[in-house]
Amino acid sequence: MNIIVCIKQVPSLTNVQIDLETGRLKRDGVEPMINPFDEYAIEEGVRIKEKVGGKVVVITMGPPQAESALREAISRGADEAFLISDRAFGGADTLATSYTLSLAIRFIGDYDIIICGKQALDGDTAQVGPGIAEMLNIPHVACVKKIELVDDKSIRVERVMEDGYNLIESPIPTLLTVAKEINIPRMPSLRGKMFSKKAFIKILDAVTIGADTKKTGLNGSPTRVIKTFTPPPTKRNCGEKISGAAKEVAIALVERLSKLGII
Numbered sequence: 001m002n003i004i005v006c007i008k009q010v011p012s013l014t015n016v017q018i019d020l021e022t023g024r025l026k027r028d029g030v031e032p033m034i035n036p037f038d039e040y041a042i043e044e045g046v047r048i049k050e051k052v053g054g055k056v057v058v059i060t061m062g063p064p065q066a067e068s069a070l071r072e073a074i075s076r077g078a079d080e081a082f083l084i085s086d087r088a089f090g091g092a093d094t095l096a097t098s099y100t101l102s103l104a105i106r107f108i109g110d111y112d113i114i115i116c117g118k119q120a121l122d123g124d125t126a127q128v129g130p131g132i133a134e135m136l137n138i139p140h141v142a143c144v145k146k147i148e149l150v151d152d153k154s155i156r157v158e159r160v161m162e163d164g165y166n167l168i169e170s171p172i173p174t175l176l177t178v179a180k181e182i183n184i185p186r187m188p189s190l191r192g193k194m195f196s197k198k199a200f201i202k203i204l205d206a207v208t209i210g211a212d213t214k215k216t217g218l219n220g221s222p223t224r225v226i227k228t229f230t231p232p233p234t235k236r237n238c239g240e241k242i243s244g245a246a247k248e249v250a251i252a253l254v255e256r257l258s259k260l261g262i263i
Contacts, residue, residue: 001054001150003045004105005078006116006132007038009062009069034069037117039076039185040178044147045115046077047183052150055079057108061089061100067201074196075188082108086205088213094123096220098131103209105136113155114175118143129177140175141168145182 012031034042045056058073060066061084070081084104092100105111114136116129126142133140145165146158154172158165160179188196206213213219242252257263 001048001052001113001152002111003048003054003056004108004111004114005038005041005045005056005058005073006101006114006129007042007058007060007069007073008035008117008120008122009033009060009066010035010120010122032065032069034072035117035120035122037119037121037178037180039117040180040182041115041117042073042076042078043183043185044176044178045113046186048113048147048150049077049079054112057082057111059084059101059104059108061085061092061097061104063090070201071196071199072188074199075192076186077192080202081199082202082204084204084209086211086216088206088211088216088219091218091221092216093221093223094125094127094131095222096216096218098128098135099215099220100209100211101128102132102135103211104204105132107204107209112152112172113150114138114173116175116177118177118179126177129175133175136173136175138173138175139170140177141170142177144176144178147176147182 009032012033042056042058048054049056056078057080058070058078059082060069064083064085066085067083070083074081082104084100089096089100105114114132116132119126120128130140130142141157141159143160144157145160147155148158148167149156152172154169155174156167156169157176159168160181206216240256242249242256244252254263
């Protein structure tokens with residue numbers, strides 16, 4: 001079973017900054033990390049490999065420093081890694097990103113399952129995974145919380161819904177986006193860290209994957225960030241604080257809610 005896991009390196013949540021001129025996140029000088037949802041994708045790929053055999057290949061699109069995310073993925077159990085990197089890929093929206101990643105996956109070839117995190121924290125669109133599947137013309141299932149069965153022909157999964165879950169069976173090859181309920185990601189092992197330091201990271205540029213640069217990066221992005229701003233605080237009184245001992249607060253709260261007609 002050959003599994004490709006798509007990950008993304010995002011800025012650390014403790015220091016998010018916006019470039020006011022471009023409207024995009026500032027990445028230079030900000031400590032990066034693997035998108036948290038993608039950690040579940042890596043873990044699930046490794047678990048499938050441990051159950052049925054095969055290999056896990058991790059890919060990411062980004063600048064050269066994104067190599068560190070790939071090495072961390074290898075330390076967590078992935079076997080190979082590809083960095084899709086070219087200036088022509090810069091500034092891509094979800095459509096251009098899906099196009100570029102789908103070409104890279106076609107170049108790598110020989111895959112049974114593609115796994116992505118449900119969404120990325122910096123964009124929060126949840127569009128890239130399904131977009132890749134559409135461009136590869138393969139089925140996909142989003143928000144998977146459990147994989148019940150995998151064999152060489154099909155996969156059966158549980159998809160998260162608001163009121164429960166759907167049980168879906170899909171032929172292979174297929175693409176899954178996984179939710180955080182699916183597993184608990186393992187920490188990198190010492191052996192994995194040592195292996196990741198020596199691992200050779202293959203770099204794929206636009207020429208290598210045969211990309212039309214009119215469809216990559218800013219050139220291929222029909223959506224643009226026009227303006228980013230912090231919403232102004234509301235001027236109306238939105239709340240009331242009740243202080244005092246627990247019993248006094250409880251009595252005052254009940255009286256206040258009764259006056260408002262809530263209870």
